[in-house]
Amino acid sequence: MIAPSRQRLQVDERRTQLLDLAIQLFGGRSYEDISIDEFAKKGGISKGLLYHYFPSKRALYVAAVGRAAEQLLEKTHVDGGGASASSLETVRRGLDAYLAYVEEHAAAYAFLLRSGIGSDAEVAGLVEATRDAFAKRIGAGLGLTEHDAEGRILVRGWVGFVEATSLAWAESPSGITRERLAELILGAFAAGVQLVKHK
Amino acid sequence: MIAPSRQRLQVDERRTQLLDLAIQLFGGRSYEDISIDEFAKKGGISKGLLYHYFPSKRALYVAAVGRAAEQLLEKTHVDGGGASASSLETVRRGLDAYLAYVEEHAAAYAFLLRSGIGSDAEVAGLVEATRDAFAKRIGAGLGLTEHDAEGRILVRGWVGFVEATSLAWAESPSGITRERLAELILGAFAAGVQLVKHK
Numbered sequence: 565m566i567a568p569s570r571q572r573l574q575v576d577e578r579r580t581q582l583l584d585l586a587i588q589l590f591g592g593r594s595y596e597d598i599s600i601d602e603f604a605k606k607g608g609i610s611k612g613l614l615y616h617y618f619p620s621k622r623a624l625y626v627a628a629v630g631r632a633a634e635q636l637l638e639k640t641h642v643d644g645g646g647a648s649a650s651s652l653e654t655v656r657r658g659l660d661a662y663l664a665y666v667e668e669h670a671a672a673y674a675f676l677l678r679s680g681i682g683s684d685a686e687v688a689g690l691v692e693a694t695r696d697a698f699a700k701r702i703g704a705g706l707g708l709t710e711h712d713a714e715g716r717i718l719v720r721g722w723v724g725f726v727e728a729t730s731l732a733w734a735e736s737p738s739g740i741t742r743e744r745l746a747e748l749i750l751g752a753f754a755a756g757v758q759l760v761k762h763k
Numbered sequence: 764m765i766a767p768s769r770q771r772l773q774v775d776e777r778r779t780q781l782l783d784l785a786i787q788l789f790g791g792r793s794y795e796d797i798s799i800d801e802f803a804k805k806g807g808i809s810k811g812l813l814y815h816y817f818p819s820k821r822a823l824y825v826a827a828v829g830r831a832a833e834q835l836l837e838k839t840h841v842d843g844g845g846a847s848a849s850s851l852e853t854v855r856r857g858l859d860a861y862l863a864y865v866e867e868h869a870a871a872y873a874f875l876l877r878s879g880i881g882s883d884a885e886v887a888g889l890v891e892a893t894r895d896a897f898a899k900r901i902g903a904g905l906g907l908t909e910h911d912a913e914g915r916i917l918v919r920g921w922v923g924f925v926e927a928t929s930l931a932w933a934e935s936p937s938g939i940t941r942e943r944l945a946e947l948i949l950g951a952f953a954a955g956v957q958l959v960k961h962k
Contacts (some may be wrong), residue, residue: 678887713938714943714947716931716937717932717937717944717947718947720927720930720931721925721927721928721931721948723927725921725924726920726923728919728926729916729917729923731919732916732920738912738916739912740912740913740916748916749920
């Protein structure tokens, strides 16, 4: 194995720093409101060098959405726990990891979910791919097949439910702990699981 | 009362026709993909006259999102049914009206929900206001107060659940009838209502 050069590592690190800054800035204000000039200034980088990393403002924005989506999926990955773990237990562990991410990265989470679905096909694709990945994880946890149309629709509903509660909580926690939120979501989810299994 | 002039009625009617065409076109393709030239041609209207109705493509788009939101809220309004109706019964009637709208206006519904949240503050405001209105209706139906933080978060979750199931169904009904979808959603909802009431 050949180790990556020190320069390569520095480039990757700088790129990641710039994306984290983009998530933070675009998360708080609108796309139109942030100019490349302001972004370069806040990032302590010349406009010329910034364009070396990202050829346009849109490219920077799309890459930031991509990073937020990737982080969310990575940090919420839990393995099935072996044959002994029940499907609901796997879902519970995934939910705990998901809410931990929301708690620690509230701004990035809100940025991802409000990132401009539909008006930009590439951004919409990233957000939809993230939803599909969660729907597949949950569907696999419940043992649903591709052909189960009702199960598929309900699982999409659960992804929407978790997103909406998580976003409301990220934007205004109102003294509700992460553990309590997980309890509320799982209580509602458990009833839904019964519906899918005994329909 | 002074009746509106015939000319005024014709202007309103033409505006509505143009908005319905916008919902149909933007619902199927991206914002960038549709030029004002193409839109004017499809609408059988000169570009000059079109600009008389909408000063820019963005203004046309925002007005179309506004019309889709307004239609959805109007067509799903049900009164409380008097003191005899239970809260779940009111929610059920609202849900039936909601799914009837989704069934009859699948393209407009998908357009509204995918209309570019976040990247445009005005569009995001319209979509969020629609969600708030539904959350208030459901909250009122369940007798929740503004101070009930857990109830507020769960109700937002239910709006997300109904949106996600409705969108999945609108885009791929898979032989599921509207009545069956309402049954699935209500089954999950009934369990959630118990959680809110007995927490």
